[in-house]
Amino acid sequence: MVEGVPAEGGLRERKKRATRAALVEAAVRLAVERGVENVTVDAISAAAGVSTRTFFNYFDSRDEVFVMVGSDSSDRVCRAVLAAPPGPAPLEVLRDALAAELEEVEQQQEVWCLHAEVLRKAPQLLARRIGAHMADELGLAEALAERIGAGSPLFAEDRPAFASPEDEERRRALELYPRLLAAVGGTAVRVAVEHWSVRQDRTRFTDVFRETFEHLAAGLPEPPATAGRRS
Amino acid sequence: MVEGVPAEGGLRERKKRATRAALVEAAVRLAVERGVENVTVDAISAAAGVSTRTFFNYFDSRDEVFVMVGSDSSDRVCRAVLAAPPGPAPLEVLRDALAAELEEVEQQQEVWCLHAEVLRKAPQLLARRIGAHMADELGLAEALAERIGAGSPLFAEDRPAFASPEDEERRRALELYPRLLAAVGGTAVRVAVEHWSVRQDRTRFTDVFRETFEHLAAGLPEPPATAGRRS
DNA sequence: ACGCAAAACTGCAGACCGTGCAAAAATCTG
DNA sequence: CAGATTTTTGCACGGTCTGCAGTTTTGCGT
Structure with a gap:
């Protein structure tokens, strides 16, 4: 996999960032597709390829995944x-x-x-x-x-x-x-x-x-x- | 009970207002007592003397009961x-x-x-x-x-x-x-x-x-x- | 390469939130 | 009082979110 950035940190950090990004991307895509209200955590997690429980390891609430843009x-x-x-x-x-x-x-x-x-x-x-x-x-x-x-x-x-x-x-x-x-x-x-x-x-x-x-x-x-x- | 306002409307309206006020009052009292996070809808409803389902006839969400002050x-x-x-x-x-x-x-x-x-x-x-x-x-x-x-x-x-x-x-x-x-x-x-x-x-x-x-x-x-x- | 420790992922049980539905109770109208 | 209207209520159901424990993955020293 070719990285735009020189792959900062170890494999752990990169995977975490990737998972996080995958969750956000899946969430926004599904939201545009079928409306925010019709997007469940299960659907987001499935689309991102992780378990439902893992979603809540990254975000404190379902809504947070939609507002976590430019949070830093x-x-x-x-x-x-x-x-x-x-x-x-x-x-x-x-x-x-x-x-x-x-x-x-x-x-x-x-x-x-x-x-x-x-x-x-x-x-x-x-x-x-x-x-x-x-x-x-x-x-x-x-x-x-x-x-x-x-x-x-x-x-x-x-x-x-x-x-x-x-x-x-x-x-x-x-x-x-x-x-x-x-x-x-x-x-x-x-x-x-x-x-x-x-x-x-x-x-x-x-x-x-x-x-x-x-x-x-x-x-x-x-x-x-x-x-x-x-x- | 002495009313500041001359009890506008029929019995229905008065009861609705009373229930609403009772819910808000109970919610705030419980929140001050034990913290907002430890106040469930069940507890509020019980303290106000109505069923849990009735709570949601008055407020769209649990949080709304805490922010519905001076909403008019x-x-x-x-x-x-x-x-x-x-x-x-x-x-x-x-x-x-x-x-x-x-x-x-x-x-x-x-x-x-x-x-x-x-x-x-x-x-x-x-x-x-x-x-x-x-x-x-x-x-x-x-x-x-x-x-x-x-x-x-x-x-x-x-x-x-x-x-x-x-x-x-x-x-x-x-x-x-x-x-x-x-x-x-x-x-x-x-x-x-x-x-x-x-x-x-x-x-x-x-x-x-x-x-x-x-x-x-x-x-x-x-x-x-x-x-x-x-x- | 191997093995151990740390971290992450996962499933599960459980509490809570919120909604639709239909029956029962209360209120209004005539 | 009888019927219509409104409100309350219980119930079922799906979704959110948390704690816990077991499994898997990763980091790292040897």
């Missing part, structure tokens, strides 16, 4: 945020970190469109997908917080228990902002993907993505098209 | 958006519509905090909660679109199939903005609730909520506390 993205985004130069505004840092990761979306159009189609027809799976992103959100919020307030005495572990009300207030605000930024950023990505996936032939994803962040950076004012488009 | 809020928010005076910016309209609905949060502190606690310990349920809000999001996006672009010829059903690229572009932008606004608004509410529910004794929810929307309206710039707080 969040780590890279977090690292990109932490590694960003100290210059630009937090929103720009987040935008660029996400954009770098999302370039893969346009390159792997087929996979993403197929998954987007599957997810669009199954709201419950979409919910689970969002849920998968929520854990990411916490990590991302921490990364953003460190990017912003690194070394702030307000975050010291051994701060006095009875800080002044002003400091408490400022600390509270410092906790709120990164969380909001992370959550809004994730939401912007979701909206951009949903919007683009229904009219991909007309627009490049990058443009839609940039447009969402322009809206955010501008404070979500009245849309340009209503008041006369100014690029 | 979205309609009122949509109506508030549509009924808003034509003056203020869309973001303000959305903020005020949500704020009016969220006043109930502070009044029913106990219920919301209990639910927030349950949801915090169960990420999967939080995901489902978000999913429940996603349908709302579509309706809210439509309401916002109507609030903004009512009567715009770009949205006419019988528009020419081959509109000019410029019009297509503008129409696309008009579709993106309301969706983004609705999604971001929902996210802001979620972040505000989560943030407030962990330190409710220190701050009023209204203040946290307003602060999130101040961040949004300002375009999510560097947080004030880092650069020196200016109220």
